[in-house]
Amino acid sequence: IMSCVHTSITGRAIDNELLAVDPINIRDFALDAYGKVDDSLYGGGHGMLMMCQPIYDAWHAAQKKASKEPALRTIYMSPKGRVLTQQKVIELSTYKHIILLCGHYEGVDQRVVDEIVDEEISIGDYVLTGGELPACILIDAVARMLRGVLPHPEAIDDESHMHGLLESAHYTRPDVWHGRRV
Numbered sequence: 001i002m003s004c005v006h007t008s009i010t011g012r013a014i015d016n017e018l019l020a021v022d023p024i025n026i027r028d029f030a031l032d033a034y035g036k037v038d039d040s041l042y043g044g045g046h047g048m049l050m051m052c053q054p055i056y057d058a059w060h061a062a063q064k065k066a067s068k069e070p071a072l073r074t075i076y077m078s079p080k081g082r083v084l085t086q087q088k089v090i091e092l093s094t095y096k097h098i099i100l101l102c103g104h105y106e107g108v109d110q111r112v113v114d115e116i117v118d119e120e121i122s123i124g125d126y127v128l129t130g131g132e133l134p135a136c137i138l139i140d141a142v143a144r145m146l147r148g149v150l151p152h153p154e155a156i157d158d159e160s161h162m163h164g165l166l167e168s169a170h171y172t173r174p175d176v177w178h179g180r181r182v
């Protein structure tokens, strides 16, 4: 599911060691033989939730991998979070390490969220089956803000210029196409 980050500009950033993405499978931290990481809702109700223990153990493993210093930020990809903005993307691009927690089903037991998560981020007001695609989107948006990732960095960094690019139409050759002039 995370293979998209290895394509195109983010793929080249990974090859050039400007960016590293290291997925950790929470199922590997299950204690039983079946790899059980989910359970039914406490007190009843439909749906499944991800359990505290496998997530907490996976988070510890991620922190250990993120060099000796602790990861600077743990972000939970959740439709309940604040919607991602370019300003937030720029802020996140200043962190050396980010742990992205991706839940499935109805999300994650709130106690482990309270224990490990610094910030809850959404990519938009809709629900997906898991947080991995939102994580890929956050990774892509942050990656393009890192020095050396974009071939023409003058096209990004200052926001006024970015707004200019978003607001006006742009053209390339040929100067007439399907009867439409540049």
Ligand code: 4G0
Pocket: 077, 078, 079, 080, 102, 103, 104, 105, 106, 107, 108, 121, 122, 123, 124, 125, 126, 127, 128, 129, 130, 131, 134
């Ligand atoms: C946490 C993020 C995670 C809670 C994740 C679902 C959309 C987004 C998940 C839930 C996600 C987003 C409460 C259903 C996993 N879907 N918009 N799915 N609930 O960023």
